[in-house]
Amino acid sequence: MPDRIQQQLIEARKNQILDAAAVVFAAKGFHPTTTKDIARQAEIAEGTIYNYFDNKTAILLGIFERMKASVVAQAAPPAADVHDVREFLHTFLYHPLMALKADNFALFRIVVSEMMVNEELRRRYYEQILAPTLALAEASIQEQAASQGRSPANLKLTIRVISGMIWGLMLEHIMGDSVVAERWDELPDFLADLLLNGLTDDKI
Amino acid sequence: MPDRIQQQLIEARKNQILDAAAVVFAAKGFHPTTTKDIARQAEIAEGTIYNYFDNKTAILLGIFERMKASVVAQAAPPAADVHDVREFLHTFLYHPLMALKADNFALFRIVVSEMMVNEELRRRYYEQILAPTLALAEASIQEQAASQGRSPANLKLTIRVISGMIWGLMLEHIMGDSVVAERWDELPDFLADLLLNGLTDDKI
Amino acid sequence: MPDRIQQQLIEARKNQILDAAAVVFAAKGFHPTTTKDIARQAEIAEGTIYNYFDNKTAILLGIFERMKASVVAQAAPPAADVHDVREFLHTFLYHPLMALKADNFALFRIVVSEMMVNEELRRRYYEQILAPTLALAEASIQEQAASQGRSPANLKLTIRVISGMIWGLMLEHIMGDSVVAERWDELPDFLADLLLNGLTDDKI
Amino acid sequence: MPDRIQQQLIEARKNQILDAAAVVFAAKGFHPTTTKDIARQAEIAEGTIYNYFDNKTAILLGIFERMKASVVAQAAPPAADVHDVREFLHTFLYHPLMALKADNFALFRIVVSEMMVNEELRRRYYEQILAPTLALAEASIQEQAASQGRSPANLKLTIRVISGMIWGLMLEHIMGDSVVAERWDELPDFLADLLLNGLTDDKI
DNA sequence: AATGAATGAGAGTTCATTCAT
DNA sequence: AATGAATGAACTCTCATTCAT
Numbered sequence: 001m002p003d004r005i006q007q008q009l010i011e012a013r014k015n016q017i018l019d020a021a022a023v024v025f026a027a028k029g030f031h032p033t034t035t036k037d038i039a040r041q042a043e044i045a046e047g048t049i050y051n052y053f054d055n056k057t058a059i060l061l062g063i064f065e066r067m068k069a070s071v072v073a074q075a076a077p078p079a080a081d082v083h084d085v086r087e088f089l090h091t092f093l094y095h096p097l098m099a100l101k102a103d104n105f106a107l108f109r110i111v112v113s114e115m116m117v118n119e120e121l122r123r124r125y126y127e128q129i130l131a132p133t134l135a136l137a138e139a140s141i142q143e144q145a146a147s148q149g150r151s152p153a154n155l156k157l158t159i160r161v162i163s164g165m166i167w168g169l170m171l172e173h174i175m176g177d178s179v180v181a182e183r184w185d186e187l188p189d190f191l192a193d194l195l196l197n198g199l200t201d202d203k204i
Numbered sequence: 205m206p207d208r209i210q211q212q213l214i215e216a217r218k219n220q221i222l223d224a225a226a227v228v229f230a231a232k233g234f235h236p237t238t239t240k241d242i243a244r245q246a247e248i249a250e251g252t253i254y255n256y257f258d259n260k261t262a263i264l265l266g267i268f269e270r271m272k273a274s275v276v277a278q279a280a281p282p283a284a285d286v287h288d289v290r291e292f293l294h295t296f297l298y299h300p301l302m303a304l305k306a307d308n309f310a311l312f313r314i315v316v317s318e319m320m321v322n323e324e325l326r327r328r329y330y331e332q333i334l335a336p337t338l339a340l341a342e343a344s345i346q347e348q349a350a351s352q353g354r355s356p357a358n359l360k361l362t363i364r365v366i367s368g369m370i371w372g373l374m375l376e377h378i379m380g381d382s383v384v385a386e387r388w389d390e391l392p393d394f395l396a397d398l399l400l401n402g403l404t405d406d407k408i
Numbered sequence: 409m410p411d412r413i414q415q416q417l418i419e420a421r422k423n424q425i426l427d428a429a430a431v432v433f434a435a436k437g438f439h440p441t442t443t444k445d446i447a448r449q450a451e452i453a454e455g456t457i458y459n460y461f462d463n464k465t466a467i468l469l470g471i472f473e474r475m476k477a478s479v480v481a482q483a484a485p486p487a488a489d490v491h492d493v494r495e496f497l498h499t500f501l502y503h504p505l506m507a508l509k510a511d512n513f514a515l516f517r518i519v520v521s522e523m524m525v526n527e528e529l530r531r532r533y534y535e536q537i538l539a540p541t542l543a544l545a546e547a548s549i550q551e552q553a554a555s556q557g558r559s560p561a562n563l564k565l566t567i568r569v570i571s572g573m574i575w576g577l578m579l580e581h582i583m584g585d586s587v588v589a590e591r592w593d594e595l596p597d598f599l600a601d602l603l604l605n606g607l608t609d610d611k612i
Numbered sequence: 613m614p615d616r617i618q619q620q621l622i623e624a625r626k627n628q629i630l631d632a633a634a635v636v637f638a639a640k641g642f643h644p645t646t647t648k649d650i651a652r653q654a655e656i657a658e659g660t661i662y663n664y665f666d667n668k669t670a671i672l673l674g675i676f677e678r679m680k681a682s683v684v685a686q687a688a689p690p691a692a693d694v695h696d697v698r699e700f701l702h703t704f705l706y707h708p709l710m711a712l713k714a715d716n717f718a719l720f721r722i723v724v725s726e727m728m729v730n731e732e733l734r735r736r737y738y739e740q741i742l743a744p745t746l747a748l749a750e751a752s753i754q755e756q757a758a759s760q761g762r763s764p765a766n767l768k769l770t771i772r773v774i775s776g777m778i779w780g781l782m783l784e785h786i787m788g789d790s791v792v793a794e795r796w797d798e799l800p801d802f803l804a805d806l807l808l809n810g811l812t813d814d815k816i
Numbered sequence: 817a818a819t820g821a822a823t824g825a826g827a828g829t830t831c832a833t834t835c836a837t
Numbered sequence: 838a839a840t841g842a843a844t845g846a847a848c849t850c851t852c853a854t855t856c857a858t
Binding site: 029030031085109110112113114115116117118122123125126130131134141145150152153154155156157158160161163164165166167168169171172174175176177179180183186190191194195196197198199201202203204 | 233234235289313314316317318319320321326327329330334335338345349354356357358359360361362364365367368369370371372373375376378379380381383384387390394395398399400401402403405406407408
């Protein structure tokens with residue numbers, strides 16, 4: 001069999017397993033899910049899993065890598081020609097907030113939970129996603145600011161605050177807060193406004 | 205033995221176990237920690253644990269309850285006589301940010317991780333901590349706003365955004381971001397400024 | 409304290425424990441019952457039990473000894489002057505059947521169950537109860553037969569069959585057979601008739 | 613692998629485990645036997661047991677089911693053409709008495725002991741064995757009696773007495789009575805005679 | 817490549833028994 | 838004599854992983 005097709009088959013099988021794992025992880029959590037659960041959901045034998053993944057944790061990592069790919073794809077950054085700051089902000093906020101909404105909140109929860117506790121996963125996330133994303137945003141904004149003659153000294157921290165804001169709202173959503181859940185769609189606007197104008201009279 | 209002293213002994217033993225569990229949980233995480241680990245750390249027999257806690261999860265809940273107690277104690281609210289909004293905000297932000305710093309970041313991570321995945325723990329957190337805290341803040345701000353003739357329509361969401369910001373920064377800290385870690389102490393000021401004035405030139 | 413009173417106190421305490429154990433054994437069975445259960449029921453401390461009994465099994469033995477005493481007391485044999493065979497049989501059958509009815513069927517079940525499995529208990533039962541009782545019955549019948557000029561060659565086996573019949577009916581009762589349960593009171597008559605006349609037309 | 617062979621392998625493994633369990637249960641009793649004991653005797657890993665049985669009790673149930681199968685097979689009823697009552701009785705008595713003798717008395721003891729104490733096992737025994745067997749015997753005798761113009765009013769109770777007699781003799785055997793043990797082979801005859809003719813001079 | 821039965825280390829938990837008070 | 842907290846051996850059961858087929 002040509003190597004190319006071979007590779008595609010392997011990828012297909014991996015994805016089959018990851019799809020199945022995503023379903024059962026989302027439903028039961030990482031630790032409570034057994035490899036038998038995954039195999040059953042994927043309609044393959046338990047042993048087959050180990051032809052494609054070293055161990056259970058590697059499956060979670062695999063799911064994570066796919067999430068990463070989708071995040072990075074979406075994050076492909078906000079056109080250099082967005083001159084309006086408000087529009088820029090809105091775009092910057094819109095993607096992650098809506099991505100998560102569309103995506104599986106339940107699975108996100110599982111991955112984050114394990115990430116907080118698993119050094120390897122955390123490192124990968126930081127090095128491969130968080131840090132590059134922050135750096136990208138920083139560069140993009142820096143450039144724009146420079147073109148307008150500004151030089152924001154606290155940009156690094158600002159960016160972390162903004163992205164932290166998103167993180168925090170996701171957590172509150174997960175925690176079951178209904179206000180956040182109900183007004184999720186307003187958030188891009190609301191946050192952009194808050195960030196631009198500060199706490200105006202409607203807010204505090 | 206007088207009941208009073210009896211109660212104190214029981215409390216002391218419970219705390220001894222919780223202290224030990226906090227240490228090993230922080231070091232290894234909840235799932236990887238065995239009851240044997242806890243017993244060894246507490247220098248008691250494994251069986252003794254079960255004289256004080258129903259099961260392993262109950263120990264985590266116990267740790268959580270102690271955290272709760274300390275959080276609630278600190279959260280005792282920001283004096284009604286803080287008329288300056290900036291000072292008010294600063295106070296509001298300062299406590300949780302500094303509390304966590306003092307506290308065990310590692311343990312916090314374990315508890316949050318499990319909370320994301322454990323319905324019971326999540327419910328307790330939401331009902332006993334998050335919701336009341338948000339409600340308290342809301343009432344306190346509402347009152348102040350009213351005394352000044354304002355009526356902030358989006359207050360509920362604002363409060364969630366602000367507290368989410370704190371959550372998010374904690375997560376970034378946990379994830380190992382060095383910018384956040386190094387400038388942790390500046391955050392109360394920085395955030396208060398951001399919230400009051402929006403993204404000023406030093407920020408973006 | 410005089411030795412006599414001392415002894416009475418000890419007996420009283422033992423009985424208190426045995427009473428409690430009988431209650432919880434009857435309710436839950438021997439193995440599922442914990443020494444804590446017994447202590448709680450007896451309203452004493454767990455450790456106290458061990459001042460009076462060597463171990464959990466010794467408690468069951470204690471219960472058994474009390475049963476034995478009551479059985480032996482009742483079995484005190486059927487007056488030598490019962491000349492009518494039917495009356496003799498009736499008396500012979502009546503006591504054990506009715507004793508069990510009055511007594512705790514549930515507790516009886518527990519003791520028998522454990523007896524089947526516990527060598528020591530079984531030996532004690534056989535040596536101290538079953539064998540003597542059978543011997544007593546044998547002697548008593550032998551004497552009567554002799555006085556009437558008969559010499560029943562199979563008496564030993566007959567006696568075992570009759571007492572086995574009682575045992576078996578008890579088992580069927582325990583097993584939940586409703587026919588046996590409902591007609592329990594008729595049994596002495598019914599059995600006496602069967603034994604004297606064989607399977608008459610009303611029976612087969 | 614064909615399903616048929618697959619099924620046979622599973623059955624074989626189950627039987628291997630049941631055989632092993634029967635040996636160790638008979639030797640040590642149900643509760644004192646550990647799953648490790650069973651595994652060692654079966655020469656398999658402890659975990660393998662749980663691929664075939666849900667838990668330890670299910671193994672006892674499995675043993676019980678096999679006993680049931682053998683009992684039911686033997687009990688296949690005493691031909692309708694047995695016109696002689698004595699022969700009928702003899703047949704009726706012979707099977708269970710001899711089956712037990714051939715079979716493992718020790719194992720029987722274990723199962724009965726647990727049955728007395730285990731609701732589930734008791735229910736199964738009563739519903740699946742005792743009740744049907746009694747019903748079968750009743751129907752069979754009823755028919756024969758009817759054909760001879762008789763209508764035995766106490767048949768139900770009679771049958772219980774007879775089968776109880778067998779039960780009781782088994783118990784006495786288990787209890788270690790030597791008279792019963794030594795004359796076990798005579799019992800079918802002896803009991804048939806007793807039942808037909810009542811207590812004749814050789815018996816009392 | 818796929819299978820799934822077999823594995824066995826190790827988990828959480830129980831509880832009869834001890835012993836310092 | 839009574840207590841009951843402490844003990845720790847021993848239990849049943851789980852499950853990620855292996856490997857012969």
